[in-house]
Amino acid sequence: MAMGLFRVCLVVVTAIVNHPLLFPRENATVPESEEEIIRKMQAHHEKLQLEQLRLEEEVARLAAEKESLAWAEEQGQRPDVHSAWDLWSTLCMILFLAIEVWRQDYQDAPLPECLGGDEDELPALGGSRLQGLALPDMATLARFHERCIRSATADAARTREFMEGFVDDLLEALRSLGSRDTDMEMEDFVGVGSMYENWHVDRPLLCHLFVPFTPPESYRFHPELWCSSRSVPLDLQGYGQIKVARADGDPLGCVCGKTKLGEDMLCLLHGKSDREHGGGHVEDLLCSRESPYLDTMQVMKWFQVALTRAWHRIAHKYEFDLAFGQLDMPGSLKIKFRSGKYMPFILTPVIQYEDSDLYFVSHLPKEPCGGTPASSTDWLLSFAVYERQFLRSKAKALPEGACHLSCLQIASFLLSKQSRLTGPSALSKYHLKTALLHLLLSRRAADWQAAQLDTRLQELLRFLEKSLLEKKLCHFFVGNRKVPETLGLPEAIRRAEPLNLFRPFVLQRTLYRRTLDSFYEMLRNAPALISEYSLHLPSDHASLSPKSVVS
Template identity: 60%
Template sequence: MPAGIFRVCLVVITAIVNHPLLFPKENATVPEYAEDIIQKMKAHEENLRLEQLRLEQEIAGQEAALKALEKATETEEQNVKEPLPWDLWSAMSMVIFLLIELWRQDYQDGNWQESACEEDDMAILGKAFKGVALPDKATLANFYERCILGATGDMARKRELVEGFADDLLEALRSVCNRDADMEVEESIGVGSMYENWRVHKPLVCDLIVPFRPPEPYCFRSQTWCSKESVRPDKQGYGTIKVCRADEDAAGCICGKTKLGEDMLCLLHSQTNQTRPSGEMEDLLCFKNTQYLDADQVMKWFQIAITKSWNKISHKYEFDLTFNLLDSPGALKIKFRSGKSIAFNLTPVVQCEDSDAYFISHFPRGGLTADPASSTDWFVTFAVYERRFIHSISKKLPANACHLSCLQIVSFLHEKQCSLTGPSSLTNYHLKTVMLHLLQTRPYQDWASENLEARLQDMLKFLEKSLQEKKLCHFFIGNRKVPEVLNFPVAFQKAEPLNLFRPFVLHRDAYRKTVDTFHEMLRNTAALINEYTVHIPSRMESPTPVNKQQNLR
């Protein structure tokens, strides 16, 4: 009887300790810097295992002694009194096991301070969003017409001017480059908000990407993180580009499959098997002593090439061309003699295999995306697919659909809030990602123009939920519902989803600042819309500031 009670207690303890709902282990994450905690956990686990073995041996010995005692004793009183110490020992063992396991679980995710910090992050958000009180439809329509359409009216004209000048500049670049040694540039491709027709911030900046490739007989061979079985979280979204000869490892040649004699050589690879000097690879913009394309080298080459090409054609134009940002060689600005200027970005990229995804050397404007650990790591951009998706789905939506209007309004309000409270780590790319997710999940008819207020509410709710969870999945990477008409690469669809908000997990100060700015924007939404609708001056009036917010317009 006592042995049976003890076995029951032991089974209960084991079930409690290992129950997945009470002590989940699969999703537990240990910070990389808590090596001492990991060692303590391992030591406690080993001690617990040894203690279990000792107890099992002791139990076996005591059970044998108990059986002998039961045979020797004939009185019922001894049988009644004997279980008491066994029951007491069972209870004490259960308490000890529970205390040890509870202590271990408290430190499995790091320490108590980390848990407290996570609770603080959740407290930041709380239940702040209970539905933003937006103005009526007439006020929203008036606000959109005066603040947004008025700012984007000359968008098409600026696109046409920039595209024409960029074509002329690239053509001059091709002529000044050595066709046998320099990189070859292709036609530019317009991407981003200016080509998706939702940019509202001034100055209106065109983003153009310029694919380039090495001279013959070299080629680029890229490798992305999704082609590997496992990858570090900070490497997700990046890849490397190797520069090699086009006939290296050529398919169908038997020299790589058979062992040739010393006096035999492959006619196809007799020249390419020679050792290449390191200087040759550096001339091909590779990182020192490697065959991997170096983003820093590419930036320097592109800046020099742009300077040479402008010097060749500058006499044809009545304006000046300058570099807009020192750390972005493709950030250019056209300055007219009248004092006006037009900014645009011309960014070198490398095509990813045979797709419309590209490896980009740098982003013209900073965002939450961290800088790569190495200059040989290139970020993968799907800007062409994003533009294509928005244009294709716009054809299926009702006439005058409100999807771009929602994005423009949220972007406008966030930019105005940042002008008051300081910059935020929330970027326009995050806002666009939210819109793309909603476009794929909501029925097409829900985006009719009369549903503008409801869709604005949806975007804000989705965004707050993503901030609360610190998780906003990339729209294309890991999304298996991408329309087939886009011809999106299957390898990226089957990859692990990329969390755009992962930096918030690492940078707590940026997260708190972003959340505070977002909540302040929610509280000020109605006031901002009403103010910029009522007090914004017409073209015939002179602007008169009403309060300090207007001084920042």
């Protein structure tokens, strides 16, 4: 038996010592092709199978010896030497188990070459794949920002004022069509996004407005966060569901049969045709089929119908037309003037989470979590209001004329130009803003002086490169306990597991490679692009003068 235990221990120790994560070989070379990697993996797999067969034979033989020992003990034969060996084997198994647990923790951690530590220790751009990359100097960046970005967004305040006045009138008309007893109630809109955070770059200027709504008095919404369930899949982190229930605790039912509705009334659960037929069809419910949870598609259809009726009510007051914008972006609208100009904006119906500034959003122009929900009952949780509040609170502590928003604007400009050149990639402006928020939290206020624009821009790009190489960019609020408590973020969000916005890159290799190539090409094009735009405005940009949108 001693020899058998020795062989088992020898095999296990050999496997541990030869594990590449525990004891990497200094002189190991990288295979030249994927075929070479696959061939070596297959050979290693066959070797492991042979080792497994040997271990199974040893275990079977040890089991037979154990049975013989048990029989010997029943016969009164109790050799003391075997007790010592049993104790030794137990200690060995505990040791091997501890090593295996440590190995798993080591394997889950980021690779050594991807670790960054402090932001000051991040690798410079010259040490990445782009050897010798040098962004323009501070004077060129400042001139570029003044000519191409600040001048193009000079009328942002006037655009917001015009749009907010129109949306106020539109929502007031919408409220006048409904009944508090039978229809949803629209609350005042909330401005979110780059237009309200003062870093918008693209033309035409685009206002994004959240429209919170509440159910009739007979109903209640019960939002359910993903972090309240331990069994939620990874691809549904950041989403939630909205359960509809009667306020009196009765099973979900419709009150339109108990209340006389007008011709223009919109019921929470049924359409007008359903009431005329004396009942409701399941496919017309705002809830999902045979489910008490709100359906995002049904809500958007209801919202679009309500907006159309509201516009028809006030259209005679305006000298322009209102139309729906992009078909793949629900809530996208645009004002069309007689001169041919237009003003786009987005109205998104949202549901507030308890008394916080979190909102469940039916749709966004692009999902910041890097995917699409598996079910239409999954609502994306938006932190847009908290992001705006954090930027405003940070701006009060930063030096006058701080460069943080300028860095974000320049990076966003470069990403937009690259998307037009090679098509959109999985890297979005939301990722740029998330990276900036992380840097704002880790950097001192004095580091964001206007004279350090070039240094901070390079640091932002290095942070993005590091995140792409690691395939890991943590959501700024979810699971981040460094966020100031003064923002009032719900404790359930602070204590949740961190949410990786780059998780799709781990699962989709082609998408990752395309995004990484696009990012490096953007960096290669950045010096020439900034220099060109800082000297003169190209025709496609100069045509967008501050007065070309509102007429």
